[in-house]
Amino acid sequence: MKQLLTALTFSCLLGAQAQSAPIEFRYGVDVFAESQGTLDALQSISAMTEIAPGLHFGQTLYSAAAGDAGGLFVGGFELLKRWQIGNKAQLEFGGFIGGGGGAALVGGDGLMTRAHISLRRHLFGNISGTLGISYVDISGSPISTPALSFGLSRDTDFAFVGGHLDSGVSTGRVLLAVKPMVKQFHTSSNRTRSGRALKTMTLVGVEASYAASPSARHETFLQATGAIAGDGEGYADIQVGYRWKTAATGLRAFADVAAGFGGGGDVDTGGGLLASIGAGVAIPIARGFEVEFGAQATSAVDGDLTAIVPYMRTSLTFGAKNRPYQTPQHWQLSMGLTLQSPNNGFRKPGVATTASPTLIETSVDLFVGKHLYLTGNAQTVAGGHAGGYAIGLMGLGYEFPLGNRLSASVEGMLGAAGGGGVDTGGGLVAAAKLELDYAINDKVALSAGIGKMETLRGNGGAKPVTFHLGLKTRFTTFH
CATH class of the missing domain: 2.40.160.20 (Porin)
Structure with missing residues (x-):
């Protein structure tokens, strides 16, 4: 959620406009020229906005994608410059600076820098692809290598303006709700990286859900949680998903699928990739406030983590059904x-x-x-x-x-x-x-x-x- 809102904010710095504003979301992969300890590749999620002609700024979260370094997370700021080449292609130079680490791979400071040059080309609709080369360095770790970079990006309009203006908009994707949550990982025969039996983990975090309009019966969501008790000190996960609802508002059931990355502590998530499927029910309590109960089945794609994950969320919902785009x-x-x-x-x-x-x-x-x-x-x-x-x-x-x-x-x-x-x-x-x-x-x-x-x-x-x-x-x- 913070990556999206950072990009939204820097668009606001350019001036208040009573209209929807575009945000570019990108999923990227950096495949290392050679293995760096237990890490062979990074994946990333970025949210960026254009702050000047051809100049884009936002935030990116990097994590392990291949190897055995699930739990490596690095977050920070992205700045890039683009030049148009023909009708559909752009040349892109960019840099990232941030911090993090994990998976016992970063024993020093954790400062990460990344520079890249890429070719970006429009593919179809609001989807573009990138291909390029990059150089990644993390202070206090063995990670210092060139990499081959791939990316897919999507441009999405959001309904917002800068400052406290109440003039409203008429188009753009909306933030439906912010949902503080608590969940537990219940495992059966999973073992930690050090060989112990993995016990129950308790996590807290937050989810943000978005939709194409205030009355949509399906939504996308971004969820981030971290361990607070049990067997997972240092564990965190981030998942992006899609949810179907039986009704847009009111008492309703829902089902969802999600994918993302997680790890840290002594939890064995392999390369860090996670997949989840789940269902639940939303119960209105008062105007703008709901409680949700549900469960997911979550598994690490190539690690020793498979769990049933019951959860409870409180939901702060936004908007009014009879006044779309005006609240x-x-x-x-x-x-x-x-x-x-x-x-x-x-x-x-x-x-x-x-x-x-x-x-x-x-x-x-x-x-x-x-x-x-x-x-x-x-x-x-x-x-x-x-x-x-x-x-x-x-x-x-x-x-x-x-x-x-x-x-x-x-x-x-x-x-x-x-x-x-x-x-x-x-x-x-x-x-x-x-x-x-x-x-x-x-x-x-x-x-x-x-x-x-x-x-x-x-x-x-x-x-x-x-x-x-x-x-x-x-x-x-x-x-």
């Missing part, structure tokens, strides 16, 4: 860096380094009142000898206006964290932070803050003081 929903997005100042028990026993991790941070805020908002936060490590360390948080925030340009906000969050030799006591963590924002102009604000993160299970563990620096901007979606 506004206000959002805020921030991007920046977080520095964690470690405490004495921050690292697991036997991990000698005392460096302070630096993480790339993205937060998405959904305003449910004039100043009250729900927030989702994702962080991946880019420095500090903690390759593979990642954090996902959800919670509440409140904004306090202090003048024409100044405002403060306070947030409290719960979520999952793990990897990189950091002792998160099974993965369940809480965090709080205080931020001060200065509006540079009517679209962008500079933000600085201080906070605290705490593990909630076991004794000791990671309890760092955190320092935050970033940029914030706002936009409005219509439903």
